Amino acid sequence: xxxxxxxxxxMHIILSKLTAQDAASVACVSSRFRNCSSDDxxxxxxxxxxxxxxxxxxxxxxxxxxxxxxxxxxxxxxNMYPWPLVIRVKRFWGRLREWLAIxxxxxxxxxxxxxxxxxxxxxxxxxxxxxxxxxRVLYRFYDGQELTSEESAGSVPTNLLGxxxxxxxxxxxxxxxxxxxxxxxxxxxxxxxxxxxxxxSKYVVxxxxxxxxxxxxxxxxxxxxxxxxxxNLTTDGEMIPCVPxxxxxxxxxxxxxxxxxxxxxxxxxxxxxxxHGMIKxxxxxxVKSICLFPEEAPLCSLAVTNGVKVCASSVFVPEFxxxxxxxxxxxxxxxxxxxxxxxxxxxxxxxFNSCQLYWRHWIIRCNDIIVDNVNGEAVxxxxxxxRSGEEEFVYESCTPQSSSPGSIEGAFTFIPGRLAxxxxxxxxxxxxxxxxxVPDYIF
Numbered sequence: 001x002x003x004x005x006x007x008x009x010x011m012h013i014i015l016s017k018l019t020a021q022d023a024a025s026v027a028c029v030s031s032r033f034r035n036c037s038s039d040d041x042x043x044x045x046x047x048x049x050x051x052x053x054x055x056x057x058x059x060x061x062x063x064x065x066x067x068x069x070x071x072x073x074x075x076x077x078x079n080m081y082p083w084p085l086v087i088r089v090k091r092f093w094g095r096l097r098e099w100l101a102i103x104x105x106x107x108x109x110x111x112x113x114x115x116x117x118x119x120x121x122x123x124x125x126x127x128x129x130x131x132x133x134x135x136r137v138l139y140r141f142y143d144g145q146e147l148t149s150e151e152s153a154g155s156v157p158t159n160l161l162g163x164x165x166x167x168x169x170x171x172x173x174x175x176x177x178x179x180x181x182x183x184x185x186x187x188x189x190x191x192x193x194x195x196x197x198x199x200x201s202k203y204v205v206x207x208x209x210x211x212x213x214x215x216x217x218x219x220x221x222x223x224x225x226x227x228x229x230x231x232n233l234t235t236d237g238e239m240i241p242c243v244p245x246x247x248x249x250x251x252x253x254x255x256x257x258x259x260x261x262x263x264x265x266x267x268x269x270x271x272x273x274x275x276h277g278m279i280k281x282x283x284x285x286x287v288k289s290i291c292l293f294p295e296e297a298p299l300c301s302l303a304v305t306n307g308v309k310v311c312a313s314s315v316f317v318p319e320f321x322x323x324x325x326x327x328x329x330x331x332x333x334x335x336x337x338x339x340x341x342x343x344x345x346x347x348x349x350x351x352f353n354s355c356q357l358y359w360r361h362w363i364i365r366c367n368d369i370i371v372d373n374v375n376g377e378a379v380x381x382x383x384x385x386x387r388s389g390e391e392e393f394v395y396e397s398c399t400p401q402s403s404s405p406g407s408i409e410g411a412f413t414f415i416p417g418r419l420a421x422x423x424x425x426x427x428x429x430x431x432x433x434x435x436x437x438v439p440d441y442i443f
Contacts, residue, residue, distance in 0.1 A: 020046040020071060043067035047074075050087050052094050059114060059141070080117070081137050085259050089137045092264070096271050103274075104281045104290065107145075107161050112180050115143040123181045127188055127204055129221040132251035134264035135206070144180035147210060158287065164207060164270060164443055165279065165290025166215075167315050169333040169396035174209045174319075175289055176217070176443070178267075191216065195237055203227075206263060215319040217242065224251030224261030228318045228442055240318050242266055242442040269441045284394065292443055293335040293396075301409075301432035307341040308355065308386065308414060308429040316438050317398065328400035332436045334408060338384065338429070339392035345416050352416040352423050356385045359413035361428075364399060366406040366436075372399075379412070383419060399436070406436035 020043075044067040047053040056070035057063055059077050064070045078086045100108040120136055123129075131139075145163055160166065166174035179187065187205040197203065206226070207217040218227045218239060225248060227239035243262035250256030273279045274290070278299070282291040293313045294300045300313035314334040321330045338357075345352040362374040377383075384393040399408070410431045417423030 020050070040066045040068055043071050047071055051090055078137070078140065080254075081133060081140075082254060082256075082259060084257075085134060085137055089134065089141060089264065092138075092268055092271060093141050095275065096267075099271065099274050104288070106159050106288070107163060107290070110145040110147075110161050110163070112143040112146050114141045115139045115181050119143070119181055123185055123204075126185050129202060129204055130252065131204075131221055132219070132224040132261035132263070133254065133259050134224075134251065134261040135219060138264060138267070139181060144178045144183070146180070147177060147183065160211065160287060160289035162210065162290065165292050166209060166211075167292050167317075167333055167335070167396070168284075169335075169398050172214075172320075172333075173211045174215050175211045176207050176209050176215060178207050179205065187216075195234065197237060219261075219263055224248045224263075226262035226266055230318055231320050231322045232324060233319075238323060240321070240323070240442060243269075244440050266441060266443075270443065291335075293333075299435060299437070301434040303430040303432040304341070305429040306347050306414075306427055307343060307345045307388075308412075309339050309341065309392075310412065310429055310431050311337040312408070312431055312434045314408070314434060314436050316404075316442060318442055320398075327402050330401045330404055330436075330438055331398055332401060332406075333396055333398045334434070334436075335394065335396045336379070336431070337392045337394045338386060338412070340386035340388045340390070342389040344388040345386075345414070347416060347424055347427060350424065354385060354387045354418065355414040355416050356419050357383055357412050358415050358419060358426065360410065361413075362408055362410040362431075364406065364408050366401050367403055368407075371402075371406075374410075385418060386414075401436055404436065404438040407433050408436065409433035 047056070047067045047070055051074060053070065056065070056067045058070070058073045064073060075083070097108060120131065120139060124131060160175040162175035162177045164176035164178065166176055168174065184204055184206060187208065191205055192203065202220055202222045203218040204221060205216055206219045209215040216229045216233070218229070220227065225245060226242040228242055230238045230240060232238035243265045247265055248260065248262055250259040251261045253259065276296070278294050278296045279290060279292055280295055281288055292315050295311070295313065300311060302309070302311050312334065314332045317331045317333050323329055340355060343351065345355040357379065358377065360374070360376055360379055362372065363370060364372040364374070380395050380397060382395070386393060411428040412431065413426050413428055415422045415426050
């Protein structure tokens with residue numbers, strides 16, 4: 001054969017263009033091909049390309065002698081699942097771990113080691129369900145999050161470590177965790193019994209807020225859709241789908257192509273938002289958390305007037321929404337962040353190192369129709385004093401809407417100096433329009 005006479009480097013280049021399976025098949029042709037296809041540099045490439053591995057380790061992180069053994073170990077560990085799905089899930093967890101390591105390592109340390117097939121089967125037997133393939137693979141890599149004693153008790157810990165994150169407004173605080181299998185069993189049995197679902201046992205609780213149990217996410221194990229409960233959850237089981245139905249595919253078909261359930265799609269979208277800076281880790285007081293209020297356009301608006309910077313965005317609050325109420329169907333929380341530039345408040349060539357809010361004006365629209373025009377003193381009962389270069393003032397509030405989309409815009413009236421000691425004429429700091437939108441992906 002002509003190929004037998006090729007040099008070692010040429011053979012390596014040719015084999016590196018093949019898939020791992022094809023390279024393994026080539027080994028059956030001859031002893032020389034077997035030697036060439038056993039080159040560990042070749043298997044290092046396969047491990048890097050398919051599994052993003054730079055060192056030979058098994059799925060639990062234990063070291064292995066070489067990359068060929070590494071690849072074989074991974075294939076054997078996940079041989080009951082479509083390999084493209086395993087690769088996709090591995091890459092998702094890799095992107096998430098990378099982001100957490102840089103931005104919020106405290107959350108990274110809450111991820112539990114991957115569940116075994118026996119542990120998954122135990123959940124399925126206990127709850128009488130069959131988990132969708134993508135969710136099974138997700139949990140094979142990491143078995144949700146380890147809840148601390150504070151979080152399990154529903155108290156507020158030093159940091160809010162929910163992987164999905166959350167928001168707060170008034171006395172409502174949400175921080176959503178991805179539940180481990182054993183907690184899924186406990187919460188599903190308790191909640192399903194409380195809701196009286198009866199034969200609707202196809203639902204399992206996969207995520208919930210451990211600070212406020214009013215926000216609960218359910219996976220429908222039959223169709224692979226993820227749902228979140230509304231305000232009517234406890235009275236009539238009302239839920240809203242969290243992912244577009246058209247994207248869910250082959251959730252139980254091992255031989256299908258591009259298996260994706262709502263949990264995988266939901267988590268991938270969450271990582272995309274984190275990586276693109278749409279949502280970030282924020283610190284309020286001494287408490288850090290992943291904040292779901294968007295921080296990038298077009299979902300976040302930004303305006304600077306006379307040195308006063310105002311950022312504004314909203315988040316849909318499904319747990320307080322009432323789909324049956326035609327007038328106030330959806331509830332939105334919104335976050336306003338305002339600060340004074342280091343140069344201070346500049347008006348007519350004069351500079352002031354502080355200014356204080358006195359008045360607010362909101363124009364609220366629903367489907368481009370003005371539904372409310374609000375004027376009043378203060379914001380949430382406060383008259384924030386902004387000083388040049390100091391931390392921003394942040395507040396949250398909420399508003400109902402009869403439909404989506406809607407929007408809010410307006411202005412804050414500021415007094416240079418202080419209300420008790422004005423240094424100049426009042427001026428309006430613009431709040432650019434920001435949307436009130438029920439998104440395709442609900443978190």
